[in-house]
Amino acid sequence: MRDLFARMPKAELHLHLDGSLRPATALELARQRGLDEGMDLAAMAARLQAPAKCADQAELLAAFDLPIAIMQDAEALYRTAYEMVEDVASDGTRYAEIKWGPLLHVNGGLGLADGIAAVAAGTRDAAAATGVVARLVAVALRSHPPDANAVMARTAAEFISQGLTGFDLAGQEEAFPDPLVHARAFDVAREAGLGITIHAGEWGGADQVRRSLEAVAPARIAHGARAAEDQALMAELVARGVTLDVCPTSNVQADNFATLADVPLPQLLAAGVPVTLSTDDRTVSDLTLVREYANAHDIIGVSLADLWRMNMHALRVAFLDQTESERERLIGEFEAFASSEPALA
Secondary structure, eight states, X not given: OHHHHHHSOEEEEEEEGGGOOOHHHHHHHHHHTTXXXXXXXXXXXXXXXXXXXXXXXXHHHGGGHHHHHHOOSHHHHHHHHHXXXXXXXXXXXXXXXXXXXXXXXXXXXXXXXXXXXXXXXXXXXXXXXXXXXXXXXEEEETTSOHHHHHHHHHHHHTTGGGTEEEEEEESOTTTSOOGGGGHHHHHHHHHHTOEEEEEEOSSSHHHHHHHHHHHHOOSEEEEOGGXXXXXXXXXXXXXXXXXXXXXXXXXXXTTSSSSGGGOOHHHHHHTTOOEEEOOBOTTXXXXXXXXXXXXXXXXXXXXXXXXXXXXXXXXXXXXXXXXXXXXXXXXXXXXXHHHHOTTTO
């Protein structure tokens, strides 16, 4: 089965750049910038990976501190974006949306637009080299000033033609639970034509998912698996056609669920909730998409047929671009694979 998951063309919609640095690259960049603290490769790898079970979301997010400190110039942003696309290509991924928070990378004096341009260039060049179709999602932080996030949304929208097609809100939900604080940023992004998603439910359970759904009216919700606790909420997600981009391993790390077996993907699917499957952070979670598919199948109990339907659904709700030609081409490629694969036909 794992061989099938490796060969299968896949789409991943929830993947963070600063959570997916190669340890060797992080060590090299850190040494060049005086941030390595005498670490060797093993120590760097351990530093970049969060515990398998964190106390809460805040402890999980602490694993991002060093990568963000390293990624404060155009060279580092370009290289890490390029390598991210190479890494997802090695997983058999054919479409990926890469998320990152542009305002997190201006602390060393890099201009906001210059940082976005570096990530866009690295992503574009690697996509051309690997054949992966990649798009970018600019992430606002709950802890950042609302006015700064509105400016970031406006600047991000200038890069739609360079593959930046989505806008997200992430960060500590317990400390900053109300997404309406950032309503202006969402308005700017929506008016510019960016696809709208929001992180919700890593804290606060189904109530926090509902709050985000009502406040933001997103097309997709990042995480959100705790919606399974509320039948009415699941029905509302179905009625609105809102997709949950679920990351089981990451949710266990953040102590949303005790074990992978407790992640309620089967319940969400049985209720008709649109769901996709992603890693969230390849390095922070020490994970590949192939292994997450295997986890979903072997541990959570999602059937192969449902996994394939989730994969196809990801293409249909992807923040691709204004035209449908790329989406149609990818759907055709995925369908051709399924028709030639006995387990999927």
